[in-house]
Structure formats: structure tokens, C-alpha cells
Amino acid sequence: MKALFSLVAVVILILLAWFGSGSSGGAYLFGVILPYAAITLFVLGVVYRVLKWARSPVPFRIPTSCGQQKSLPWIKNSNLDNPHSLVGVVARMALEVLCFRSLFRNTKAEVKDGPRLVYGSDKFLWLGALAFHWSFLIILLRHYRFFTEPVPGFIMGIESLDGLMQIGVPPLLITNIAVTGALLYLWARRFTNPQVRIISLIADHFPLVLLLGVVTSGVCMRYFFKVDLPAVKQLAMGLISLNPVVPAGIGSIFFIHLFLVSVLLAYFPASKLMHMAGIFLSPTRNLANSNRRVRHINPWNYPVKVHTYEEYEDEFRDVMKAAGLPVEKE
Amino acid sequence: MAEETPKPEELARVDLKPPKSDWMDPTVEFRKGTWNYTAVPDTQKYLDLPAAPKWAPTDDDWPLPENWQEIILTGMKERLDKYRSFRIFMDICVRCGACADKCHFFIGSGDPKNMPVLRAELLRSVYRHDFTTAGKILGKLAGGRKLTVGVLKEWFYYFFQCTECRRCSVFCPYGIDTAEITMFARELLSLIGLGIEWICTPLSNCFRTGNHLGIQPHGFKDSIEFAVDELEEITGIRVDAPINKKGAEILFVAPSADYFASPHYYTLLGYLALFHEIGLDYTWSTYASEGGNFGLFHSHEMIKRLNAKIYAEAKRLGVKWILGGECGHMWRVMHQYMDTMNGPADFLEVPKSPITGTVFENAASTKMTHICEFTADLLKNEKIKLDPSRNDHWISTFHDSCNPSRALGLLEEPRYCIKRACNNFYEMPENTIREQTFCCGSGAGLGTDENMEMRLRGGLPRANAVKYVHEKHDVNVLLCICAIDKATLPPLLEYWVPGVEVAGVHEMVGNALIMEGATKRTTDLRGQPLKGMEDTEDV
Numbered sequence: 001m002k003a004l005f006s007l008v009a010v011v012i013l014i015l016l017a018w019f020g021s022g023s024s025g026g027a028y029l030f031g032v033i034l035p036y037a038a039i040t041l042f043v044l045g046v047v048y049r050v051l052k053w054a055r056s057p058v059p060f061r062i063p064t065s066c067g068q069q070k071s072l073p074w075i076k077n078s079n080l081d082n083p084h085s086l087v088g089v090v091a092r093m094a095l096e097v098l099c100f101r102s103l104f105r106n107t108k109a110e111v112k113d114g115p116r117l118v119y120g121s122d123k124f125l126w127l128g129a130l131a132f133h134w135s136f137l138i139i140l141l142r143h144y145r146f147f148t149e150p151v152p153g154f155i156m157g158i159e160s161l162d163g164l165m166q167i168g169v170p171p172l173l174i175t176n177i178a179v180t181g182a183l184l185y186l187w188a189r190r191f192t193n194p195q196v197r198i199i200s201l202i203a204d205h206f207p208l209v210l211l212l213g214v215v216t217s218g219v220c221m222r223y224f225f226k227v228d229l230p231a232v233k234q235l236a237m238g239l240i241s242l243n244p245v246v247p248a249g250i251g252s253i254f255f256i257h258l259f260l261v262s263v264l265l266a267y268f269p270a271s272k273l274m275h276m277a278g279i280f281l282s283p284t285r286n287l288a289n290s291n292r293r294v295r296h297i298n299p300w301n302y303p304v305k306v307h308t309y310e311e312y313e314d315e316f317r318d319v320m321k322a323a324g325l326p327v328e329k330e
Numbered sequence: 331m332a333e334e335t336p337k338p339e340e341l342a343r344v345d346l347k348p349p350k351s352d353w354m355d356p357t358v359e360f361r362k363g364t365w366n367y368t369a370v371p372d373t374q375k376y377l378d379l380p381a382a383p384k385w386a387p388t389d390d391d392w393p394l395p396e397n398w399q400e401i402i403l404t405g406m407k408e409r410l411d412k413y414r415s416f417r418i419f420m421d422i423c424v425r426c427g428a429c430a431d432k433c434h435f436f437i438g439s440g441d442p443k444n445m446p447v448l449r450a451e452l453l454r455s456v457y458r459h460d461f462t463t464a465g466k467i468l469g470k471l472a473g474g475r476k477l478t479v480g481v482l483k484e485w486f487y488y489f490f491q492c493t494e495c496r497r498c499s500v501f502c503p504y505g506i507d508t509a510e511i512t513m514f515a516r517e518l519l520s521l522i523g524l525g526i527e528w529i530c531t532p533l534s535n536c537f538r539t540g541n542h543l544g545i546q547p548h549g550f551k552d553s554i555e556f557a558v559d560e561l562e563e564i565t566g567i568r569v570d571a572p573i574n575k576k577g578a579e580i581l582f583v584a585p586s587a588d589y590f591a592s593p594h595y596y597t598l599l600g601y602l603a604l605f606h607e608i609g610l611d612y613t614w615s616t617y618a619s620e621g622g623n624f625g626l627f628h629s630h631e632m633i634k635r636l637n638a639k640i641y642a643e644a645k646r647l648g649v650k651w652i653l654g655g656e657c658g659h660m661w662r663v664m665h666q667y668m669d670t671m672n673g674p675a676d677f678l679e680v681p682k683s684p685i686t687g688t689v690f691e692n693a694a695s696t697k698m699t700h701i702c703e704f705t706a707d708l709l710k711n712e713k714i715k716l717d718p719s720r721n722d723h724w725i726s727t728f729h730d731s732c733n734p735s736r737a738l739g740l741l742e743e744p745r746y747c748i749k750r751a752c753n754n755f756y757e758m759p760e761n762t763i764r765e766q767t768f769c770c771g772s773g774a775g776l777g778t779d780e781n782m783e784m785r786l787r788g789g790l791p792r793a794n795a796v797k798y799v800h801e802k803h804d805v806n807v808l809l810c811i812c813a814i815d816k817a818t819l820p821p822l823l824e825y826w827v828p829g830v831e832v833a834g835v836h837e838m839v840g841n842a843l844i845m846e847g848a849t850k851r852t853t854d855l856r857g858q859p860l861k862g863m864e865d866t867e868d869v
Contacts, residue, residue, distance in 0.1 A: 069739030082739040109431040115342030119761035194347040196427035278422035284505035292696035323548035
């Protein structure tokens with residue numbers, strides 16, 4: 001149901017762009033106005049969300065320690081999994097953000113007869129996630145060639161590396177295969193894995209279908225429905241130089257692609273996709289486990305009602321004296 | 331154990347594949363054996379906390395204040411503004427499912443709402459409904475749920491089915507910590523007076539008498555003196571155990587179960603023997619007679635209210651630093667909360683072992699050192715002598731308690747002590763120890779008899795790993811450094827893997843400790859004959 005809903009929503013979006021971009025006014029709407037609106041929403045939205053997170057303080061230092069603490073000098077500290085210093089924290093975060101280290105630990109629990117519990121290694125989620133995110137990043141970088149003239153060498157380098165397999169014309173890109181495969185896998189497990197199926201919301205299906213739409217339309221444009229690339233570049237350069245023009249005859253497939261990207265950008269700040277920024281602010285990962293060494297300050301620490309020793313002794317003085325325990329007041 | 335507790339074979343028939351159904355319609359069945367008795371109102375009132383009149387979760391109508399939704403939503407707003415963890419953890423979960431089968435309660439019950447992600451979604455759905463734009467407009471379509479009595483009942487059921495062990499947080503790609511979420515949910519429930527007896531009674535006891543068990547000063551003294559007598563019988567040495575002694579160098583704080591429950595008690599004998607042997611200038615305190623802190627299972631404010639007495643007592647007695655005993659959640663509080671909440675402890679000195687001269691730089695601010703850190707340092711510097719053969723009747727394994735492993739990373743210190751004190755030590759499988767350790771299933775205030783079925787289910791992964799080493803290496807003792815473990819693992823093991831005892835690390839140290847002037851040991855601290863000494867025991 002939730003998957004179908006997401007699929008229908010994306011199909012409607014595609015149809016909107018297909019039919020909407022037909023006229024010259026429509027082309028301007030889908031080629032200029034909506035992309036500008038989307039990027040504005042994206043930037044403002046992300047900034048708003050991050051500021052909102054940042055406004056809530058971190059009252060306690062609560063890292064999850066996943067390795068040996070730094071204590072006695074002869075015991076080896078695991079600075080990556082249980083960082084005691086800023087360097088360790090940066091390294092831990094870098095591994096988390098770039099390599100999905102926590103996800104790499106993933107196991108699959110099974111209860112067998114006996115009972116016997118087994119925990120098998122399960123790296124598919126890690127692999128799928130890594131393949132998607134890295135491919136997507138590289139694809140994003142590749143797109144930079146539409147926004148700059150001349151195209152910088154490193155972008156050309158990425159692209160030729162990406163086409164290393166040298167199959168077909170234009171060459172088949174590794175990232176195109178990887179990103180499509182990864183998205184299909186990530187979506188498929190939301191149906192086939194019963195644990196993941198039950199937790200999945202529309203908010204989980206929709207971004208995957210939308211991304212599949214973006215990727216598919218992009219791939220189609222590259223290999224099947226050729227678009228007028230110089231015209232696309234003219235549009236892109238116009239957008240980035242704030243001097244937008246919409247050359248005629250680009251082809252609907254381009255507007256479908258651009259519109260889906262615009263929706264993705266606009267949807268981003270309101271969605272779970274914000275994990276991209278949120279991971280940097282997660283207090284169980286971005287703090288050093290230096291709790292007993294360096295005092296952490298809670299900005300809203302307030303006095304609470306306590307039971308003082310004086311009150312305690314007042315209540316128990318007689319029994320304390322009878323038991324021969326020292327007291328403050330005789 | 332209750333008679334109606336199912337047999338292990340039945341209980342272990344768990345299906346980890348949730349049904350296809352939707353989880354959003356609140357359903358919860360308070361089945362006997364899976365929930366805890368509710369708080370006695372007087373205990374909450376003693377602490378000036380909101381108190382619901384006497385009630386039971388099985389009642390159709392719960393005694394809620396008229397504006398209970400408003401109270402909870404206001405409470406949520408306040409906490410979202412005060413804790414970044416809460417806001418972030420509500421916002422960034424992508425429901426990847428990595429945490430799903432990492433929870434001992436899910437593995438042991440197969441109940442999908444015990445998957446950490448769904449447990450969090452119980453609260454997150456209300457967050458989306460009332461605190462996000464999409465949820466306010468689209469409601470259920472955006473994964474939002476209105477805060478109804480049904481949802482509230484789910485909260486009560488499932489947030490008292492989380493032991494705040496943080497295992498899921500290790501596997502989450504964003505470090506989302508269900509312990510945080512459970513803590514907030516329990517705080518919100520307590521705002522409308524809903525709590526459980528096994529948390530609120532220890533809280534009020536601790537506030538009044540200084541310890542969870544409600545032991546008054548003279549009772550405390552009796553307990554310690556009884557232990558001194560017992561130790562004298564075993565070793566022939568009468569040790570000194572000062573209480574409320576001003577000017578001592580070190581304040582020693584241990585969980586109250588150590589001096590009142592078994593098998594904790596043998597760990598206490600170990601402490602006493604060790605402190606005597608090294609001539610430690612220390613004191614116990616009756617006012618700070620609890621290292622544990624059930625506030626952690628109730629609310630941040632209660633953590634602070636109970637924890638305040640530790641520094642206050644250290645100051646009153648004029649000690650230089652604080653040493654802490656074997657207790658799991660106590661160490662989460664001491665390590666991650668105490669200094670921030672009740673510090674700075676500028677009247678204390680950086681802990682320095684008077685025996686070895688080692689300065690515990692890792693405790694430079696909090697000024698409190700874990701007994702395993704302290705003892706490991708003694709052993710490394712050869713300041714005490716151990717005869718590990720005195721533990722030859724034990725074949726041991728070590729259970730990393732949740733908080734020392736996932737909130738401190740105290741992994742090697744206890745192992746070092748064990749390996750020096752015991753000749754026979756075997757690790758459990760790697761997915762069940764260290765940072766991946768499995769909870770006893772009874773932590774965070776859930777260790778009650780009425781909750782036994784859920785405890786046995788939650789403890790299955792831990793017990794099953796013990797069974798593995800029991801069958802493979804004949805392991806007959808599970809060592810740990812947590813008072814809740816020591817209280818709740820024995821019935822768990824008796825059920826799942828009979829023939830394995832539970833003991834503290836310092837019981838092993840105490841067994842092996844060579845004490846000057848002692849009589850020849852024929853028994854261990856439990857009074858059991860040592861290996862090869864079976865005949866010398868006068869029957």
C-alpha cells in the first residue's frame with residue numbers, strides 16, 4: 001500500500017513534468033521557476049533544520065563506547081571506537097560518515113532449535129548503502145560539467161574513471177549501474193525482509209522511488225532518448241549565472257529529470273533524508289568519552305531538591321548513636 | 331519462579347519474522363508475566379512526584395489527569411528544546427532496520443514492537459503528529475499518530491520492556507540510542523504519575539535512607555560487621571571496616587545489594603579482604619550507602635537528586651577521592667552524569683593509588699575510580715599476591731555488563747583481574763561480549779518476579795551464550811561487575827542453563843588473595859571447599 005502510494009505519487013510527478021513542460025511557458029516553469037524554488041527551499045530548509053537541532057543544547061556527554069576506554073597507560077585504548085580526544089572523535093566520525101562503520105558491524109540473529117542463537121555476519125545493507133551513497137555523490141560531481149566552462153580536469157577524470165569498463169557509446173558508467181542496483185536492493189528489502197517491511201512508512205518508500213525516478217530518467221537521457229546536450233548546458237549555465245534562458249527543443253525527458261530532482265531538493269529538508277546533516281550532530285557519536293577527565297557543562301543545570309545529610313542525621317540520629325556511629329550533632 | 335512460567339523449549343520457540351500487519355493501530359495485551367506492578371502512590375508523593383491513585387495496567391480505565399495529553403505534549407516540547415539527543419533521534423532515523431534484531435527483548439519475544447526502531451516509533455509517531463509540519467497536515471499518511479489512551483498503554487508496556495542497555499546504539503549508523511528515548515518516554519509517563527513499583531520504591535528508599543533497599547544506618551553497620559565476622563571465619567583475620575569515618579583518604583561506594591544480597595555478598599567479602607591487605611585508608615558511608623541510582627530508570631531529575639549525596643558525603647567526610655564498587659548502571663551515572671549534574675568536585679583530589687602511586691588521570695575531573703581500574707593497577711604493579719589455584723574449582727567466563735561496556739568501555743580491566751585470579755577463563759562468542767554484550771534482560775528496573783516471563787525472554791541471548799561455553803568448556807561460573815546482574819542472572823541461568831553460578835570479579839580476587847597472617851584457606855568465600863581441600867573440610 002505504502003509502496004504503491006509512493007509509486008503512484010512519482011508517476012504523477014513524471015506525468016506533470018511530461019505534459020507541463022510542453023509549452024514554452026511550461027518549459028520556463030519546469031526549467032527555471034521550479035528549480036529555483038526547489039533550491040531555495042532546500043537551502044533554507046536545511047539551514048532551518050540544522051539551526052533547530054543546534055538550538056537544543058547537549059546537556060550530557062553520552063557517547064556510546066564501542067571499544068576499550070583510555071584508563072591505565074598499559075591498557076591499549078581503542079581511540080576509533082571509544083575516542084578520548086578530538087582526533088579520535090574526528091576519525092570516528094569520518095569512518096562513520098565515509099565508510100558507515102557502524103553499519104559494517106551488522107549481524108543477523110537467528111533462533112534455531114535447541115534453542116541455539118546464532119549471529120551471522122550480514123554486510124548486504126552496508127554494501128547497498130555504501131554503493132548508493134558513493135555512486136550518488138560521484139554522479140552529483142559529474143553533473144558539475146553542466147555548470148562550468150571549461151570543464152575542470154578532475155571532473156573529466158572522474159568521468160573517464162567511471163567509464164573504465166569501456167562498454168558501449170556513450171560508455172556505460174559504473175556508478176549508473178551501482179546506483180540503480182543499490183536503490184533497487186534497498187527498495188526490495190523493504191518488501192522481502194519482514195522486519196524491515198513492518199517498519200517501513202511512506203516516508204521510507206517515497207524517497208527511494210523518487211530517487212529511482214531521478215536515476216532512471218537520467219540514465220534514459222544518456223543512453224536512450226538523447227537530448228540536446230549543448231542546450232541543456234546552456235540552460236544549466238543560465239541557471240547558475242542567475243541569467244536563465246530556456247533553449248527550445250531540449251526534450252521532455254530532461255524536464256522530467258529536472259523536475260524529479262527539484263522535488264527531491266524541496267522534499268529533502270522535511271524528510272528523513274536530513275540524516276545527512278543529523279549524523280554530524282549525534283551526541284552518541286560526536287563526543288569524546290572523556291567524561292571523568294574533563295567536566296561537561298550542562299547549560300541549564302538547575303538546583304534540585306535533595307535529602308541533605310543534616311536531614312538524614314536528624315531522622316536517624318538516635319539509631320546511629322545507639323549503633324556507635326559518629327554523628328555531627330550530639 | 332511462578333508456576334505458570336512456560337518450559338524453556340516452549341519459551342524459546344520465537345519467530346523473528348514479524349507479520350505483514352500494520353503496527354500503527356495501538357494494540358497491547360498486558361499478559362501475566364510481562365509487566366511490572368505499578369508504583370505505590372506514597373512513594374511518589376514522598377518524592378513530590380505526580381502520583382496516580384492505585385491502579386493496574388490491566389484496568390480498562392487508567393487514572394489519568396483530565397489534561398494528560400497536554401501534560402505529556404508540553405513535557406515533550408520542553409525536552410525537545412533541552413536535549414539535542416531527543417530532537418535528533420526523533421528526526422533522523424531512516425528505518426534501515428539494522429537495530430531490529432539487536433535487542434534481546436526482540437530476540438527473546440519476537441514481538442515486533444520490541445525492535446528498537448519500532449519501540450522508538452511508538453514515541454516518534456506522536457512526535458511526527460504534533461511537532462512536524464508534515465505530520466500536523468497529513469497525519470497518519472506522514473506516519474503520525476494521535477496521542478490516545480491506546481498509544482499511552484503501548485508506551486507503558488514497551489518502554490518498561492527496554493533495559494536501556496544501548497546495544498542497538500552500537501549498530502545504528504547514526505548512533506540513535508534507544509536508552510535515551512526510553513528515558514524520555516519514562517519521564518513523560520512519570521509526569522502523569524505513571525510509574526512502576528520496582529523503580530519508585532527504591533527511589534524513595536534511597537532518598538530517605540541513602541540506599542535502594544531502605545536499610546537504616548544501624549542495619550548497614552550490622553551488615554558490614556556480619557561480613558567482617560564471616561571473613562574472619564574464612565581467613566582468620568579480623569579486618570577493619572570503618573563507617574562514616576571523617577578524614578579517611580578514600581570514600582568507598584558500592585551498590586547496596588553488595589551488603590545485603592547473595593551472591594553480591596561474596597564480592598563484598600572480596601573488597602574487605604583486599605582493602606585490609608593493602609592497608610587502605612578508606613571509609614564506608616551510611617548516608618551515601620548506595621552506588622546504584624534508580625533515578626536513571628526514572629528521570630534525569632531523579633538521577634541528580636539521588637546522586638547529589640555522593641559528592642556531599644565526600645565533602646563532609648573530607649576524603650581525597652572516591653572509589654566505586656561493582657555495579658553497572660551506577661557507573662553510567664558516575665561516568666556520564668555525576669560531574670555534570672553535581673560537580674565540580676573541586677574539593678577532591680585527582681585519584682591516586684596510595685599503594686602504587688598511580689594517578690588515575692582518566693578520572694581527573696570526576697575524582698572517582700572504578701574498583702577494577704584500581705585493582706588492575708595493584709596487580710600490574712605486583713602490590714598484591716594472588717594464588718589463582720584457589721579458584722580452580724571455578725571455570726569462568728565474563729559477562730560484560732551493559733553500561734561499563736557501552737557507556738565507559740571498561741573491557742580489559744576486569745578481564746585482567748580475572749585472568750590473574752583464575753586459571754580457567756573462557757570468553758563467550760564474540761557477538762555476545764564487549765561492546766556487543768547482551769543484557770541480563772532485567773536491568774533498568776525490570777527485575778521483578780511478576781515480570782519473570784519477559785525477563786527470561788530478554789535474558790535468552792545472554793543465557794544462550796553462557797550455555798555455549800558451559801557445554802564447550804564446562805564453564806560453571808559467570809563473572810560480572812553489576813549488582814543487577816548478580817541479582818537477576820542466577821534465576822535466568824537456573825532456567826536456561828542450570829549448573830552455572832554467578833559471581834563478582836572481586837569475589838574471585840578475594841578467593842585468590844594471599845593475606846599476611848591468614849590461616850590456611852580451606853574454603854572459598856562462599857564456604858565451599860577449595861579444590862584438593864575437600865577432605866579437610868570438617869563435616
